[in-house]
Amino acid sequence: MKEWSIRAILLAALVGLGFWGWHVFFPSPEKVIRKRLGQLAKAASFSSKEGLLAKAWNASVLGEFFTPDVQVTVDVPGTQHTLSGRDELLQAAVGARSAVSSLTIEFPDIKVIVAPDENSAVVNLTAKGKVPGQRDFYLQELRLRLTKIKRDWLIYQIETVKTLS
Amino acid sequence: MGTNADAAQLPPWLLRVLIGRNPKRTLVRIVVLIVVSFVVFRFALVPIRVEGGSMLPTYKENGVNFVNRLAYLFHEPRRGDVVAIRLLAGEHVMYMKRIVGLPGETVVFHKGHLFINGKLLDEPYVKLPGNWEREPVQVGPDQYYVVGDNRDMLWEGHVQGRAKRELIVGKVLL
Numbered sequence: 001m002k003e004w005s006i007r008a009i010l011l012a013a014l015v016g017l018g019f020w021g022w023h024v025f026f027p028s029p030e031k032v033i034r035k036r037l038g039q040l041a042k043a044a045s046f047s048s049k050e051g052l053l054a055k056a057w058n059a060s061v062l063g064e065f066f067t068p069d070v071q072v073t074v075d076v077p078g079t080q081h082t083l084s085g086r087d088e089l090l091q092a093a094v095g096a097r098s099a100v101s102s103l104t105i106e107f108p109d110i111k112v113i114v115a116p117d118e119n120s121a122v123v124n125l126t127a128k129g130k131v132p133g134q135r136d137f138y139l140q141e142l143r144l145r146l147t148k149i150k151r152d153w154l155i156y157q158i159e160t161v162k163t164l165s
Numbered sequence: 166m167g168t169n170a171d172a173a174q175l176p177p178w179l180l181r182v183l184i185g186r187n188p189k190r191t192l193v194r195i196v197v198l199i200v201v202s203f204v205v206f207r208f209a210l211v212p213i214r215v216e217g218g219s220m221l222p223t224y225k226e227n228g229v230n231f232v233n234r235l236a237y238l239f240h241e242p243r244r245g246d247v248v249a250i251r252l253l254a255g256e257h258v259m260y261m262k263r264i265v266g267l268p269g270e271t272v273v274f275h276k277g278h279l280f281i282n283g284k285l286l287d288e289p290y291v292k293l294p295g296n297w298e299r300e301p302v303q304v305g306p307d308q309y310y311v312v313g314d315n316r317d318m319l320w321e322g323h324v325q326g327r328a329k330r331e332l333i334v335g336k337v338l339l
Contacts, residue, residue: 077321109255124254135226136217139324141252163252163260164311164326 219313236336266310293317
């Protein structure tokens with residue numbers, strides 16, 4: 001009886017380990033997208049200590065998250081414009097980096113909806129930007145559309161959305 | 166082993182303070198307290214921290230408050246209520262605003278004053294008035310018009326507008 005229970009515990013542990021391993025080595029698309037967006041927030045953040053080389057490197061890293069034909073539509077009070085293509089987006093990112101000394105970006109809420117074919121996804125997220133030294137933070141709701149190219153999830157559309165109309 | 170020896174060395178009065186007269190009962194009390202706290206702070210009173218200045222001076226920055234999720238179980242939100250509104254992506258960040266317009270009403274800002282259906286709304290909570298001038302906005306049948314108390318801000322920098330009823334999480338408690 002004792003031997004039996006030990007075997008049962010071992011079996012349960014093995015099943016648990018297998019389950020955990022499966023999720024680690026074969027994560028769901030949602031988990032991959034969340035991880036990718038976490039990396040994006042990190043890549044979009046920068047500090048005043050960054051040198052010129054680091055700035056250029058980080059800007060190029062940022063480009064890896066988007067398709068070459070990415071479309072960005074910004075519609076916020078006082079500003080309304082569209083960016084077409086990765087190069088234009090990266091130029092805007094470099095411009096933002098020179099406008100403020102440092103910026104911390106977080107995505108406190110991410111809601112992922114993966115298409116049934118698991119090759120595209122829509123993400124609603126809350127982006128929070130904080131500039132050190134400033135009292136207020138920037139809050140922006142975004143809707144991203146992603147597509148799976150080979151094994152990478154790339155953003156091909158970004159638009160601002162509003163809870164309050 | 167060492168813990169038992171240490172426990173045996175503690176004065177009886179301290180033992181009683183730490184684990185009570187009956188350790189089993191103390192354990193049960195702790196478990197009940199944890200479960201009740203979890204249920205209350207997750208499903209009834211959600212703790213929040215105020216960030217930003219749009220509700221000044223009523224709610225100061227970095228103040229801690231609670232959102233009563235059960236406030237609108239038996240009645241709909243009312244004018245003047247300060248509510249938490251969740252964003253489209255989730256609830257980790259919420260807007261904290263005051264309801265000024267009810268479903269079906271027309272809201273307009275003229276020379277900094279708020280008019281509902283053409284009638285001036287008395288707003289004693291507005292201590293920082295502004296001079297906003299906006300076109301009339303019709304509130305939908307399932308919407309509420311929300312705005313912050315601090316009107317001494319640029320219109321562009323002050324998030325406000327029509328919120329769907331389903332996005333109103335609850336009423337701010339204090």
